[in-house]
Amino acid sequence: GAVVSQHPSWVICKSGxxxxxxxxxxxxxxxxxxxxxxxxxxxxxxMATSNEGSKATYEQGVEKDKFLINHASLTxxxxxxxxxxxxxxxFYICSARGEQAMREAxxxxxxxxxxx
Amino acid sequence: EDKVVQSPLSLVVHEGDTVTLNCSYxxxxxxxxxxxxxEKKAPTFLFMLTSSGIExxxxxxxxxxxxxxxxxxxxxxATQTGDSAVYLCAVAPRGYGNKLVFGAGTILRVKS
Numbered sequence: 768g769a770v771v772s773q774h775p776s777w778v779i780c781k782s783g784x785x786x787x788x789x790x791x792x793x794x795x796x797x798x799x800x801x802x803x804x805x806x807x808x809x810x811x812x813x814m815a816t817s818n819e820g821s822k823a824t825y826e827q828g829v830e831k832d833k834f835l836i837n838h839a840s841l842t843x844x845x846x847x848x849x850x851x852x853x854x855x856x857x858f859y860i861c862s863a864r865g866e867q868a869m870r871e872a873x874x875x876x877x878x879x880x881x882x883x
Numbered sequence: 884e885d886k887v888v889q890s891p892l893s894l895v896v897h898e899g900d901t902v903t904l905n906c907s908y909x910x911x912x913x914x915x916x917x918x919x920x921x922e923k924k925a926p927t928f929l930f931m932l933t934s935s936g937i938e939x940x941x942x943x944x945x946x947x948x949x950x951x952x953x954x955x956x957x958x959x960x961a962t963q964t965g966d967s968a969v970y971l972c973a974v975a976p977r978g979y980g981n982k983l984v985f986g987a988g989t990i991l992r993v994k995s
Contacts, residue, residue, distance in 0.1 A: 874926050
């Protein structure tokens with residue numbers, strides 16, 4: 768299957784700082800990338816969908832100004848958690864999907880964010 | 884609103900047992916249903932189902948979809964401790980972005 772690389776795999780930051788998470792498709796062009804958040808023992812919650820070159824579409828209840836998503840190229844999307852607070856601590860996972868012929872999305876390894 | 888419901892929420896079995904995990908869904912413009920296995924990190928893909936009645940198999944795992952009754956099952960035969968994980972069911976609606984709607988997952992624990 769296609770490879771999606773997410774970096775970093777874990778990060779600890781101080782309250783009030785910003786953290787950037789990268790999601791790269793290594794062997795295909797990702798026209799669409801999805802960002803999910805997962806709390807312990809809960810399922811994946813879609814935060815936003817981004818298409819290359821256009822603004823991300825955020826799910827209801829997700830703050831656009833807090834979770835900045837950039838999808839500037841067909842192989843890279845970034846999620847920046849701005850002014851992080853302890854309640855932002857979570858597992859963030861991206862997935863990427865290519866052209867119409869590629870019918871499934873592939874997941875990155877996830878990023879464990881801890882805000883102290 | 885699109886919805887995916889999985890049952891049971893958790894399950895404990897002994898090695899060698901057979902388990903059946905259930906996934907029911909309500910979604911407008913159904914495209915496909917996917918099963919994932921999640922251990923400690925990100926989910927890994929198991930199956931994608933688009934047509935009713937056609938069983939997909941991979942080793943001891945198999946899955947089938949019923950589009951009339953809006954559900955799918957995932958079977959695992961001769962379970963092993965390595966099968967312990969969270970199994971996630973997701974539905975992909977047609978439309979912009981083809982985002983996935985996930986169920987809450989079934990936590991499976993296989994005891995030796």
